[in-house]
Amino acid sequence: MSQYGHSTTGAEIMRRFSSYADGKTILVTGPSPSTLGSETAITLAKHSHPAHLLLLGRSASKLEPVVESIRTVNSTVKVTIIPCELSSLASVRSAAVLISSTLAAANAKLDIIxxxxxIMAVSPYRATGDGFESQFAVNHLSHFLLTNLLYADLAQGVRVVNLTSNGHEIGPIRWDDYNFGEGREYDPWLAYGQSKSANILFSKAISRKMAKKQAKSIAVHPGMVLGTSLCANSNVSKELLDQGIELATQNAGGELPPASLKNLEQGCSTTLVAALDPDMEDGAYLTDCNITEPKPWAKDDENVFKLWELSERLVGEKFEF
Incomplete structure (x- = not known):
């Protein structure tokens, strides 16, 4: 993939891999307007012919403009909105039921998730209704639960892409205090780093746990993207952003490469490589469309299984396939 890099756009990736999206049923979470999710879905529709795009988000009305954009670029693609509040495990379970019934009605399986x-650097501390620190809940636990609940609806050779971040370099999972003392010891960036480390570990677990499905999973750092609503939604001030960069620099031994900004078209490219490249290495961590190495705590085999067991305990359900 060395011919691709920081400035590669989603359209460039689709010129090479569009056929691998043709006829596929694809689920995208968090595709609100002006986000990487919406850009990814629109780019897929514009440059290929997926059979069905399922868009999972908090507000059905908010997703309608994205649906219209998809229909504008490709009127042949079926699009279904799946309402879901990812901070609620009950809502995730309801969404999984709706996805399953939608797929059954179409006699289809999910090819790509x-x-x-x-969410990022939420401040001050916020716990979900289920009692979990919000970033760990939304960024990891919700996707862990959703993906596992959909096991019966996964196609053979399903591809699962988990968006992570180089923010995982800020810090590992706090195994004995993932809730930061119920907020008493909370740091928004350490919580973000914990959730992003979890995304990478979850990717490394999927193919092992879902071997019967021949599943493959890749974790993606999309880069620092201009135009996305992530920072705005998380109320990240310049001061807080500087604190996060300082923490990451410390964990990188004082040498952190400058993060060049991307636009949305460039930001979705690494996701599309992860979703479509047939030769992509299972469990890989991608930055700028290429495989790179995450921090040791985000690839350790013991941590892979430790996170799976912790996640099962927190969502209250064991998954053995």
Whole structure:
């Protein structure tokens, strides 16, 4: 993939891999307007012919402009909105039931899941109704539960893409205190780093746990993207952003490459490589469309299984396939 890099656009990726999206049923979480999720879905529709795009988001009305954009670029693609509040495990379970019934009605299976939705550096501390720190809940637990609940609806050779971040370099999972002392010891960036480390570990677990489906999963750092609503939704001030960069620099041994900004067209490219490249290495971590190495704590085999067991305990359900 060395011919692709930081400035590669989604359209460039689709010129090479569009046939691998043709006829596919694809689920994208967090595709609100002006996000990487919506850009990914629109780019897929514009440059290929997926059979069905399922868009999972908090507000059905908010997703309608994205549906219209998809229909504008490709009127042949079926699009279904799946309402879901990812901070609620009950809502995730309801969404999984709706997805299953939608797929059954179409006699289809999911070929690709793009777990794109996320929040960043939430401040002050916020716990979900289920009692979990919000970033760990939304960025990891919700996608862990959703993906596993949909196991029976997955096609053979399903591809699962988990959006992570180089923010995982800020810190590992706090195994004995993932809730930061119920907020008493909360740091928004350490919580973000924990959730992003979890995304990478989850990708490494999927093919092992879902071997019967021949599943393959890749974790993606899309880059620092201009035009996305992630920072705005998370109320990230310049001061807070600087604090996050300082933490990441410390964890990188004082040497952190400058993060060049991307636009949305460039930001979705690495996701599309992960979703469509037939030769992509299972469990890989991608940056700028190429495989790179995450921090040791985000690839350790012991941590892979440790996170799976913790996640099962927190969502209250064991998954053995």
């Amino acid at each position: 793009i777990n794109n939705a996320g």
